[in-house]
Amino acid sequence: MSQAEFSETIEARGGSFPLKGRYDERFRPAVDAFIENFREEEELGAGCSVVIDGETVVDLWGGWANSARTQQWDEHSTVCMMSVAKGVTGIAFNMCVDAGLIDIDKPVAHYWPEFAQNGKEDILVRWCLDHRAGIPVLTTDTMYPGGFFDFDAYIHALEVQEPLWQPGTRAAYHVHNQGFLLGEIMRRVTGKTVGPFLREKVTGPLHAEYNIGGMDAAEQSHVAEVLPNTGARLFAAKDQAVPDKPTTPEGWQDGAVLRSFAFLQNPSEPWHATMNSPRWREVEIASGSGHGNARGVARIYGAATGEVDGISLLSKNQLEAMITEQHNQMELLQDRPYHQALGVLLNTPEAVYMGPNMRSFGHHGLGGSIGFGDPDAKLGFSYCCNQMHAVGDNGPRARRLIDAVYGVIG
Numbered sequence: 339m340s341q342a343e344f345s346e347t348i349e350a351r352g353g354s355f356p357l358k359g360r361y362d363e364r365f366r367p368a369v370d371a372f373i374e375n376f377r378e379e380e381e382l383g384a385g386c387s388v389v390i391d392g393e394t395v396v397d398l399w400g401g402w403a404n405s406a407r408t409q410q411w412d413e414h415s416t417v418c419m420m421s422v423a424k425g426v427t428g429i430a431f432n433m434c435v436d437a438g439l440i441d442i443d444k445p446v447a448h449y450w451p452e453f454a455q456n457g458k459e460d461i462l463v464r465w466c467l468d469h470r471a472g473i474p475v476l477t478t479d480t481m482y483p484g485g486f487f488d489f490d491a492y493i494h495a496l497e498v499q500e501p502l503w504q505p506g507t508r509a510a511y512h513v514h515n516q517g518f519l520l521g522e523i524m525r526r527v528t529g530k531t532v533g534p535f536l537r538e539k540v541t542g543p544l545h546a547e548y549n550i551g552g553m554d555a556a557e558q559s560h561v562a563e564v565l566p567n568t569g570a571r572l573f574a575a576k577d578q579a580v581p582d583k584p585t586t587p588e589g590w591q592d593g594a595v596l597r598s599f600a601f602l603q604n605p606s607e608p609w610h611a612t613m614n615s616p617r618w619r620e621v622e623i624a625s626g627s628g629h630g631n632a633r634g635v636a637r638i639y640g641a642a643t644g645e646v647d648g649i650s651l652l653s654k655n656q657l658e659a660m661i662t663e664q665h666n667q668m669e670l671l672q673d674r675p676y677h678q679a680l681g682v683l684l685n686t687p688e689a690v691y692m693g694p695n696m697r698s699f700g701h702h703g704l705g706g707s708i709g710f711g712d713p714d715a716k717l718g719f720s721y722c723c724n725q726m727h728a729v730g731d732n733g734p735r736a737r738r739l740i741d742a743v744y745g746v747i748g
Contacts (some may be wrong), residue, residue: 344369347445350377356410357400368396372741375735376401378455382725383411383562386739388735389640389696390574392647393613396634396743401564403724414632416547417562417724418472418613422709423550423628424516424727426635426679427532428467428660429642429651429705430540433521436656439527442467442680447525457501465506466519467680468664469647472501473519474510481570488636493522497727509678510670517624520681532624543649546637551622561629564613568730596732626703632720639700639711639718646718662700674730685710689731693719702732715747 344359355376355635358481358707361369362391374382385396403409419422434440440449442464447454458473463470473496480495496518502510513517528535533551541548548559561583612618617628640646642657652660669676677684682699685692692698692710700710700719704725721736 340732346373346551348376350710353407355381355401357398358413359396359398360731361397362393362395363524364407365396365743367742367745368739371738372398372400376469377739379689379735380727381437381723381735383415383417384723385415385635386721387632387695387719388743389636389646390747391716392640392645394633394636396567399631405563405565409561409562411555411724412560413562414631415562416549416560416629416634417722418564418618418627418629419635419709420628420703420705421513421627422630422635422703422707422720422722424625425537425551425625425636425682425699426540426548427517427520427624428701429638430532430535431467431524431681432650432660433539434527435659436653440523444473446523447502449523452497453721455498455649458499458501458505460507461501463523464664465525466512466516468678469509469516469669469676470506470665471512471515471519472505472507472510473499473515474502474504474512475515477502477707480543486623487519487664489622492518492556493573496522508670509665509676511672511674511676512625513671514623514625517622517626519624521624526709531622540638541634542643542652544634544636544637544646546630548628548634548638549619549659550628551620551630552626553619557629558616559617561619562724564705565640566610566613567726587611592616630722632722635709635720635722636718637667638689639709639720640716641718643711643713644716661697661713662668690714691732691737691740693740702736706733706735708732708736712722717743717747722742 340361340363341361347356361494364391381745383403385399388396399411401411403411446461446463461471470711476495478495478499485491525531637646641649641651664678666677677686683690683701685696685698695712698712699711702708707722709720718728721739727733
């Protein structure tokens with residue numbers, strides 16, 4: 339493939355944005371879309387990368403890594419990509435299933451005996467993967483503001499938590515709980531939670547710049563500042579009072595958003611400070627604290643749909659099992675439609691746009707970042723940003739880039 343170098347500084351919205359990268363010359367439309375995002379949208383710093391059949395055909399980065407615009411977003415800049423972590427965690431979990439270590443149709447308590455308390459004895463591993471476990475938030479009195487960062491305490495809280503409705507029936511986005519649930523099951527069968535497992539089995543071999551927790555000082559030195567958009571529902575909810583416990587699944591549609599963040603923030607610490615603190619990068623929150631760049635995530639999805647540098651993360655059978663639709667419900671937590679598979683979302687254009695192939699799978703992150711794979715094109719795609727948006731889907735910036743890529747490959 340003929341690779342072209344890209345380096346251009348554009349003037350937009352009263353400022354300058356240095357943009358760089360490499361791309362297969364056929365994919366120049368993706369470069370143009372990347373530029374247009376900076377000219378037309380609220381882009382500050384961003385990256386986009388595409389892997390097709392094991393080859394990187396688009397690798398772009400640029401803008402600014404901080405709000406003061408004193409640090410450029412460079413080739414190795416990383417950023418918190420929020421719930422993009424769910425898709426990466428889902429792939430890691432399915433690797434354990436592929437290896438015969440986990441049977442998703444067994445109860446969670448088969449692997450984690452302490453979980454069998456207060457009506458959770460029959461919750462299946464499958465329901466943790468597809469958000470039907472019935473414990474999207476914690477209502478136990480054992481947790482406290484800021485306790486979110488105490489992994490062992492959070493695991494204990496999940497052990498004593500009761501289901502909020504009949505497990506296996508209604509889907510509700512387990513914003514943070516999914517990562518803790520899957521991570522503890524993985525720890526019971528491999529001795530490693532998600533973050534260390536990824537380093538050993540996925541990101542290390544792939545040389546992918548993506549971490550869930552455990553980031554050292556050198557890795558943290560590349561992290562871009564996250565600029566939350568407080569208009570987003572999850573961020574706006576944090577300053578409201580947590581309501582009393584509802585008695586029906588439908589009653590959680592308002593209260594669950596608030597409860598899902600109730601134990602995350604220390605009340606004395608501003609929200610943006612929590613998101614940009616060293617501890618946010620060091621702790622393992624497998625549903626949301628993943629820090630990486632588009633290149634790393636695209637390589638992960640490329641290796642899930644095919645091979646990258648001779649590395650394939652999933653067998654063909656397990657890939658097909660992972661992307662088999664489990665349900666298509668309006669999930670209760672944010673009242674959004676999701677075509678839900680096992681640990682990953684399927685293409686849901688009205689909420690998570692992944693191009694024209696409805697078999698595409700992956701996960702978006704609050705604010706606009708996304709990672710997904712197209713199993714038929716053997717494609718891995720990722721876009722990341724530090725200036726979040728407040729729209730309900732994964733937004734116009736990712737869509738513009740996705741459409742440009744598929745405009746080339748058909």
